[in-house]
Amino acid sequence: MKAAVIVFPGSNCDRDLKVALAQSMGRDPDMVWHGDSELPDTDLIAIPGGFSYGDYLRCGAMAANSPIMREVVRKAEAGTPVVAICNGFQIAMEAGILPGALLRNANQKFVCHDVDLLVTAENERFVGGYEQSQVVRFAVAHHDGNFYADAETLKELEGEGQVAFKYATASGEVTAEANPNGSMNNIAGIYNKAGNVLGLMPHPERMISEMLTGTDGKTFFDHLVHSIV
Amino acid sequence: MKARVYISLKNGVLDPQGKAISNSLHGLGFTAVGEVRQGKTIELDLADMAKDKAEEEVERMCQQLLANTVIENYTIELLD
Amino acid sequence: MKARVYISLKNGVLDPQGKAISNSLHGLGFTAVGEVRQGKTIELDLADMAKDKAEEEVERMCQQLLANTVIENYTIELLD
Amino acid sequence: MSEISKEIVAEHGLTEGEYGEVLTILGRAPNLTELGIFSVMWSEHCSYKSSKKWLKTLPTEAPWVICGPGENAGVIDIGDGQAAIFKMESHNHPSFIEPYQGAATGVGGIMRDVFTMGARPIANMNALRFGRPDHPKTGHLLAGVVSGIGGYGNCMGVPTVGGETNFHASYDGNILVNAMTVGLAEADNIFYSAAAGIGNPVVYVGSKTGRDGIHGATMASAQFDDDSEEKRPTVQVGDPFTEKLLLEACLELMATDAIVAIQDMGAAGLTSSSFEMADKGGVGIELNLDLVPMREEGMTPYEIMLSESQERMLMVLKPGREEEARRIFTKWELDFSVIGKVTDSGRMVLTMHGKTVADLPVAPLADAAPEYDRPWQKTRLSPVIRAEDVAAPADLGEVLLKLMGSSEIASRKWIWEQYDHMVMGDTIQRPGGDAAVVRIHGTGKALAITTDCTPRYCYADPETGGAQAVAEAWRNITATGAQPLAITDCMNFGNPERPEIMGQFVGCIDGMRDACTVLDFPVVSGNVSLYNETNGTGIHPTPAIGGVGLLSNLDRMTTLAFKEAGDIVLLIGTLTGEMGQSIYLREIEGREEGAPPRVDLAAERLHGDYLREMIGKGLITAAHDLSDGGLGVALAEMAIAGNIGADIKLETELPLHAALFAEDQGCYLATIRPENIEMVRGFALADDIPLHIIGTIGHTELKITGALTISVDSLRQVHAGWLPRLMTRPGNE
C-alpha cells in the first residue's frame, strides 16, 4: 500500500504522521511538498497537523490554495481515501472537501491534553477497527477547533451518519464538560458525504505506543492500512 | 492606490472571540455593553489601475483567499 | 446604540499576517498587490447613553482591553 | 554627521570613563552609528561587564562537554555520535512591557541560539516569576506570557515540556521570563560562529530588517522607573512561521558543507552578530548596508546596525557556494542576500550609498569592553528556625490542604495545557513530574530536562540558595533515573551597582560552583539579566538553573506516580526539621523568615547516586524528591499522580508538623515491591545511606498516623483548583 503525506510550510505534525503510518504500513509514506502540482500515485492521502502559513489570516486558508490541493481535491472527489488531522482538517474545510468551519476555541486558549472520543458513526474503512460507539483516547492540541456548521448542514451530518467522533467522557457520555473547545454537538470529526474523507481535530498519531500513553491511534492506522490493502 | 476589505462573521454564526470580549468587558464593569462581534480589516496597497478593474481584482481576492464565504461576509472600499 | 472600533498595528510594527497574505496573493497571481496590513474591527452593542458619555466609555474599553496600545492604534466610531 | 554631545553619550548609556576609552580606541570622536555600536557592544547585556569576573569561576568542563560557555549554546556528548545543545535566556523587561510579544520573541531567540549550532530543537522549557497573585497586573502578565510562549513554541512544532512558576511581591514590577531550548545534533556536525577565509562571502538570511526594538539591548540593561511603562520602547513582534521556515532552511543548508560560520542576530542584531563573528575569527568584515533586506523606507546605518528585528541570521559561506545556498532559502520563501565579505583588516567597515559610515577596529572594541570588579557586600544571614521554634498547628490535615492549594505548590496544569507538550512524538514524561523526559527520536534513550531555583532561599542565603538550585535540578533529573550531565543558567538579579545586590550575585555563584563541582554538573551555557529593579527595590536573587541528563535505557525510567497497592514507601535521606524559609512558615504563620534548609552536597551526591543505581537495577516503582512543602506535599503529589492513597507511619523525634513540612534537602521518596525490600536495604547498608521504611500504598486516602487522613480526591481538587480560579478573575483573562 502507498500513502502520501502533504507537507506545507509550517506543517509540524508531518513527521509524527509519517512515523504512525510507517509503523502500520511497514514502509514510509511519500512526503509531498505543497508546491508540487503532481501527486504520486497513492492509495491514501494524509494531511497533517501544524501551523501551515502560521495559521495567519484563517487556519488552513492559504494552504488550501497551494498547487497540490487542486490535485488532492480532484483525487478526493474521485474517491481516494483522505485523512485530515487538526490543521489538515482546517485545510480540508477551506478547500471545500468537508463542510462547516472551525472557529477559535470557546475559551480563547490553545488546548493540549488527551481527550476521550465516542465513535459515533459506522465507517468500515476508518473506524472498523473499533466497536460501534466505543470510547477511544486521542490527544488534542489546537487553538481553532471549535466546530461550526449551519443548521441544515448540522442536521444532515447527524442524520446521514457523517459525524465520525464526538468529545465524550471516559464512559461515553457526550457532555459539555467533555467538550474542550465549544464544538457544536461536541463534534470532533466528520466524514464527507461519500465517506472517503475523514477530518478530525484530535491526533490519533500521538497515541501509537504505550510509552506515549496509549495505542488507540495505532489501532486506527493499523485498521486503515489493513482496510485499504 | 489602496483598498480596504472589511470581513465580518455572517449573522447567526457564533463569534467566540466577540463573546469572550463581551464577558471580559462585563468583568471589568462595562455593564452597558451588549453583544460584541469581532471582524477583520485587510488593507492592501495596489498598483494604480482603473477603479472598476480594482474592484473586480479585490473581489476575486476575497472569493479566493481573504474571506471564507461559508461563515463570513465582506465589503470592499477603495481609497486613493 | 452601536460603536465600532478599528484597531490597526502602529506604523513600523511588523505585521507577520499581512506579510504572509501578501505573499500568498502573489502566489495566486495577484501581482498588483503590494504591502498588506491586517487589522481588527470590534462592533459593540451599547445601552443608549449620551454620545460623549459613550465615546468616553469606549475609549476606556480600548485602553483597558480592546487595544494593545503598546503596538496598536485604534479609532472609535459611534453609530446609532 | 552630527556632533556627539555629552547628552547623546549619556543617552547611549556610556559612562564618561567608557566614552574616554572609545576616544582612545578610535583616536577620534565616533560618529553616531559608531557610538551606537559601542553602546550596544558595551552594554551589560552584551558585555557582561559586571558579571564576567565571577562567571569565570564556574566549573565548565567534564569529559562529556563538547563546548562550554562562549558560543551560542552549550554542547554535550550523549553517546552514539549525538550531542545535546542547550541554553536558557531571559526576556524579562520586554515581557513586562508587552507580555505576549516579549515572551514569544524570547522563545524565538533561544531557539535560534540552538539551531544556529546545527541542532534541531526537541524541547522547550520556561522558568517564570510573577508578582504576588493578587497584584492587579499579575493575572494579565501571566496570561499574556503563557499565550506568547505557547503561540511561538506551538507554531514551531517544538514541545514545551516543563518549567517552573513562582509568585512573589519582589517581582510585582519586574517579572522574570526565562526560556530554555534543548536541541539534538550530530556530534561531528556542529556549527560555530568564528568567521574565517579572507574574501569569503558574508550572507544575510531570514526576515527583512525594520525599526524593531532599536536599543532593546541597552533597554534590557536599564533600570525601570515609573514612567518607563509610558516610554513604550519599540516592541519586537515575533513571526514564528518565518522562524519555522528559517529553521528548516538552515538545517537543510547545514546538511551540506557550504557553511564556514553562522551566528543568529539576537540582541543588538547585526552589530553583535557581525562583531562576534569577526572577533572570534580574528578577522575583519566589510558590509555594504545597501544590500541588507529592509522592511522600511529610509533606514539609516544607525538603525540598520541596531535593529533587533527577529528571525534573522548571518553566515559566512565557502566561496562559490552562494547559489546553492540561495536556492534553499528561496525555496523556503526567505530573504537571502550577500551583504559583504571577510577581510584581513581586523576592522569592521560599513558602507552605504557608496560612503563609509563606520570604520571600527574589531578586537579592541570587543576585548576592551569594560570589565568591572564591582564592590560587593556579603548578605547578612538569618538564624536557623528549629522545629521547637514553630508552634504545632491545630489540624495537620487542614495544613496539607492549604499548602496544596497555595500559590507555590498548586498545579501549573492551566499553564502547560496551553503548550503543545506532545508534538514530535517523543514526550515520554509530560509536565507535572520532576523532570520532563524526551526520547531521542528513533532510539531507546532519552533526555531528562528540568529548570529549578528557589529564590526565597537565595534571598535569605545566596550561597546556600545557589547550591540548592543546582542540587534540586540534579535531584529532579535523578528522580527519573537519568544521569545528570550539565546545566545552563540564567542569572536574574537587581542593580549590580549596589553592593548588597552584587553580594547576592557573588554568593549565588559561590554556591553554584560548589554544587557543580561536587555533583559533576558543569555549566555549559548561560545568560545574565541585571537591573531587575523598580524604584530601587530589587527582585529576589534568581539564578535559574536548567539541567539536562541522559536516560540511556527508557525501560529503566521512573515517574513520581504511586503505582500499585502493596508497594512499600521508602524515605531516602535525613529529616532535620529546620523550618526557615519554608512554604509552611509563609502560608501558615505568614512569616518569610529564617535560614533556608542546609544543603549537604556530599549527602546529596550519595543519596542521588544510590537512588539512581536502584532505579537502574529495576527495583524502584516510583520516585520523587522533596522540595517545596517537604515530605507531606511530596507524598500528596505522588498520591494525586497515581490516583491511589498510602498509609504512612513516621518514626521520628521531630514534631510531625516539622517532619512533614520542613523542606529538607537531599531527600527522596521511592516505592518498591515488597519482595525487593531486603535487596534495597542491603545496598543502602553497604553505602550507608539513611533509608527509612515509612509506609505502604493503597486505598483512596493519604493516611499519616497521628497527623491526618485525607482523600486523594480532595487533595487533587485543591491542588488543581487554585490557578484556574486565579485566572478567571475579572481582568485576568
Ligand SMILES: Nc1ncnc2c1ncn2[C@@H]1O[C@H](COP(=O)(O)OP(=O)(O)O)[C@@H](O)[C@H]1O
Ligand atoms: N511554566 C511552566 N511551564 C510548563 N510546566 C511547568 C511550568 N511551571 C511548572 N511546571 C511543571 O510543574 C511541575 C511542578 O513544578 P515544580 O514544583 O517546579 O517541580 P519541582 O518541585 O520538582 O522542581 C513540573 O513538572 C514542572 O515542569
Ligand SMILES: [Mg+2]
Ligand atoms: Mg522535584
